[in-house]
Amino acid sequence: MSHPAPIRIVLADDERMVRTALRAILSAEPGLEVVGEAATGAEAVSVVRELRPDVVLMDVRMPEVDGIRATEQILAHAQRPPRVVVVTTFENDSYVYDALRAGAAGFLLKRSDADTLVQAVRLVARTDSLLFPSAVRALAARHARAAPSAPWVSRLTGRERDVLRHMAAGLTNAEIARRLDVGPATVKSHVAAVLAKTGARDRTQAVIAAYEAGFLSAG
Structure with a gap:
């Protein structure tokens, strides 16, 4: 083996x-x-x-x-x-x-x-998980440079919004798939779309961008 x-x-x-x-x-x-x-x-x-x-x-x-x-x-x-x-x-x-x-x-x-x-x-x-998502929220509250008018927010589909919220909670693609009752390949596609629309290189940057745009609340 x-x-x-x-x-x-x-x-x-x-x-x-x-x-x-x-x-x-x-x-x-x-x-x-x-x-x-x-x-x-x-x-x-x-x-x-x-x-x-x-x-x-x-x-x-x-x-x-x-x-x-x-x-x-x-x-x-x-x-x-x-x-x-x-x-x-x-x-x-x-x-x-x-x-x-x-x-x-x-x-x-x-x-x-x-x-x-x-x-x-x-x-x-x-995995593709992030470490300490709750601490990231606390850091965002103190350090995020807010830009509420970020144009990418309005371009997210409803499902992409759900995926981004789950990414911010530190869930992996497999865990998101179970939560949304879809296949892992579908989640992977949504994550790629989120990265493209936020201009982020990876999921960490996408989550930070979400806080800075006001899409996610640090509270």
Whole structure:
């Protein structure tokens, strides 16, 4: 019986002790493989382009190029971009919101326990879900640059609106399909339409755009 390929991970943090701790936790888990490390944002971009991992754990405050710019560069130029998870000290950090706007799949707090870390890596690698959608709503309340007149809102169909709301709740395509009683291929088509109409590169950016346009309420 064949086994699935391991989830390949790159760690980007300017503190060696943090990288060492993350490596120890992740490497002890079956199906997870830390393939590279980076101590700066610029190095992270280079390492990711060379190694093409599935997941990047990205500190936001790093020398040379910060984690936000590094995330933008990684996601903009990769043919099959990895899922980037921002690792931060403070949940309400404006850096986190900017990283989500850049397309990060979510974020983890540095105080998270080992189980949470491992589960988060597996989640973003194997599904299209977003991490901590409730925290994204809180961040949107503090940081969204509202643009209620965004023209794309009126171009959404009723079903696309439903799909976008479920995306914001962190549901995967398969979960949305069950909620709406349609096939996964239909949901995938609706998600693609939402991305095209919002001008978003990925579902994280689409959700952020929805908050900034006033389509979703942070409350």
